[in-house]
Amino acid sequence: MLKKFSLRNYKNFKEDISIDFDEIAGYQFSSDCITDGVISKMLIYGRNATGKTNLGKAIMNICATMYHMSGYNNDSNFLNADSTEDAALFSYTFQFDENELIYRYSRYSNQELKDEELIINGLSIFKCDFTNGAYEFGNLSQIEAETANTERYIQSLNNEDGDVEAKLPFLRWLMSNVAISNESVLIQLGNYVQRMLMITAGNSTMSYNKRGNESFYESLENKERLQDLEDFLNAMGIECKLDLQKLPDGTRELYFAHNKLISFFENASSGTLALVNLYRRLIARAWDASFIYLDEFDAFFHYEMADQVIRFFKRRYPKCQMIMTSHNTNLMTNRLMRPDCLFILSREGNLTALCNATQRELREGHNLEKMYNQWGVLKNMNKYTGEVRKRSQNSTDSRRKS
Numbered sequence: 001m002l003k004k005f006s007l008r009n010y011k012n013f014k015e016d017i018s019i020d021f022d023e024i025a026g027y028q029f030s031s032d033c034i035t036d037g038v039i040s041k042m043l044i045y046g047r048n049a050t051g052k053t054n055l056g057k058a059i060m061n062i063c064a065t066m067y068h069m070s071g072y073n074n075d076s077n078f079l080n081a082d083s084t085e086d087a088a089l090f091s092y093t094f095q096f097d098e099n100e101l102i103y104r105y106s107r108y109s110n111q112e113l114k115d116e117e118l119i120i121n122g123l124s125i126f127k128c129d130f131t132n133g134a135y136e137f138g139n140l141s142q143i144e145a146e147t148a149n150t151e152r153y154i155q156s157l158n159n160e161d162g163d164v165e166a167k168l169p170f171l172r173w174l175m176s177n178v179a180i181s182n183e184s185v186l187i188q189l190g191n192y193v194q195r196m197l198m199i200t201a202g203n204s205t206m207s208y209n210k211r212g213n214e215s216f217y218e219s220l221e222n223k224e225r226l227q228d229l230e231d232f233l234n235a236m237g238i239e240c241k242l243d244l245q246k247l248p249d250g251t252r253e254l255y256f257a258h259n260k261l262i263s264f265f266e267n268a269s270s271g272t273l274a275l276v277n278l279y280r281r282l283i284a285r286a287w288d289a290s291f292i293y294l295d296e297f298d299a300f301f302h303y304e305m306a307d308q309v310i311r312f313f314k315r316r317y318p319k320c321q322m323i324m325t326s327h328n329t330n331l332m333t334n335r336l337m338r339p340d341c342l343f344i345l346s347r348e349g350n351l352t353a354l355c356n357a358t359q360r361e362l363r364e365g366h367n368l369e370k371m372y373n374q375w376g377v378l379k380n381m382n383k384y385t386g387e388v389r390k391r392s393q394n395s396t397d398s399r400r401k402s
Contacts (some may be wrong), residue, residue: 001038002192002291002321003093003100003287011054013349014080019059021321022095025340025355026110029364032314033341038095041314042323043337046345047201050258052325053200055345056293059323060198061090065105065113065169067194086112090091097190102169103189113167119183126174130157130167143186148178157365198212201274201297214279215266217252221245225284232279236308246293274300289317294324303330332369339368 006018021038033041046052065350091104091347102119118125125134125143137150153173171186180186220226221244230242242264243257255261256268265273282292298306306328313322332342332354339355339362346352354372355362362368 001036001095002042003038003095004091006089006091007055007058007060008089009080009083010058010090011077011080012049012051013054013058014083015349017055017349017351019323019343019351023340023353025338025353026254027338027340027364028336029216029334030336030341032318033163033338035319038321038339040319040321041310041337042321042341042343043310043331044048044323044325044343044351045329046325047347050345050347051349052345053295055351056198056200056295056323056325057290059293060092061107062092062103062193063196064088064110065107066172068174070171080105094189094192096185098189101183101185101189105169113169114169116169118171126170128170136172143184144181145174145178150176153177156266173366192290195287197282197289197291198293198295199247199278199297201281201299203346211256214251216284216394217244217254219284220254221252229276229279229284229307230281232312233272233275235312236275236305238275271300271302271305275305275309283316289320291321292317296326297324298326298328298331300374303328307336329369329372332372334364334366334368342368360393385395 001021003022004020006016006019007013008016019299020040021042023042024034024037024039033039044052044055066140069321079085087106087108089104089106091102094101094103095326100121104119105116106114108114113128113130114130115129117127117129121137123142124136125139129135129331135150135154137148140146140148140150153168153170156173174180175186175190195261220229226242226244230240233240233242241257243255243261245253245255245261247253254264256264266278278297282289282294301309306326307330310331313324331337340353342354344352344354344357354368360371362371
């Protein structure tokens with residue numbers, strides 16, 4: 001699982017920002033937000049333009065670095081516009097069984113790496129300084145990769161063949177060119193990264209165009225999948241019966257099943273369409289997601305429906321690490337979340353857990369939404385941040401002991 005992510009000099013994040021998934025406060029309620037000692041369900045609040053979407057893109061950058069996944073490496077404005085640094089820094093700390101793996105690198109842009117390093121259990125396995133042409137591969141035997149032809153890799157960096165990425169990450173090259181044991185921690189890392197996903201739910205809804213929905217319609221020909229969609233909508237409070245019909249021209253159409261069939265996409269509300277879009281892009285996938293960044297997941301939902309969506313995610317993806325962003329403070333409740341899983345992102349790029357945003361001890365009976373509004377946390381986050389950073393570790397340690 002992902003234990004920690006750190007970032008600097010990327011887009012609006014000029015200074016260091018970190019998410020410590022293992023910094024939990026020991027609360028005895030809403031335990032389904034924690035999995036194997038790390039936060040698995042997190043909710044981030046922040047005003048518009050604080051960088052919630054950019055934070056998700058930054059976390060997903062490892063997908064582009066390790067596997068060149070399209071969609072995560074197409075940002076034109078990469079570095080912070082006010083910084084004098086020439087590269088953005090990314091650092092990921094994972095825990096796989098008994099092994100702690102740190103993969104960190106810095107980038108001049110989406111297309112060019114500056115440096116790269118892999119550390120396993122405190123030992124640097126390899127280190128690449130692409131700018132100065134300095135490479136350290138002395139500990140590849142620790143991952144049973146001592147047969148890697150590193151000279152061939154270095155030679156490939158000097159080939160100007162117009163490749164999209166001028167400096168191919170050594171970790172990507174290594175996993176593609178060396179036979180690695182299935183028990184290797186690198187295989188565990190690869191399996192995790194390949195199952196990461198980011199969805200910005202607020203930016204798209206289902207198309208009304210039949211042709212645009214045809215692939216989705218085709219998947220619904222499976223009666224179990226159609227029933228699953230219907231059950232999902234009913235669980236969200238949308239009581240309906242669905243029917244999929246194949247038309248004379250060979251296309252398909254989804255209907256509300258009443259005494260007369262009613263076209264689904266022509267009559268469903270924007271909230272219902274948003275739910276179906278969420279189902280299509282995430283829930284309908286036959287896979288076991290490792291990490292999901294769900295940006296503005298409730299953009300078209302009533303707050304009660306948003307509550308149900310989070311509860312559904314907890315049931316459907318109990319072990320998946322999920323970060324959701326929202327403006328809906330009705331979700332800021334201990335019935336659903338907990339103070340160490342609720343975070344506030346300020347305009348200055350400071351990310352603070354709610355339990356660390358005040359000197360008060362937050363308990364299960366507290367009305368977090370009311371206290372949040374009374375504190376005016378968004379307005380006063382700058383004032384809190386300096387104190388928070390100094391006392392965060394102490395307060396967390398004391399709660400763990402209690």
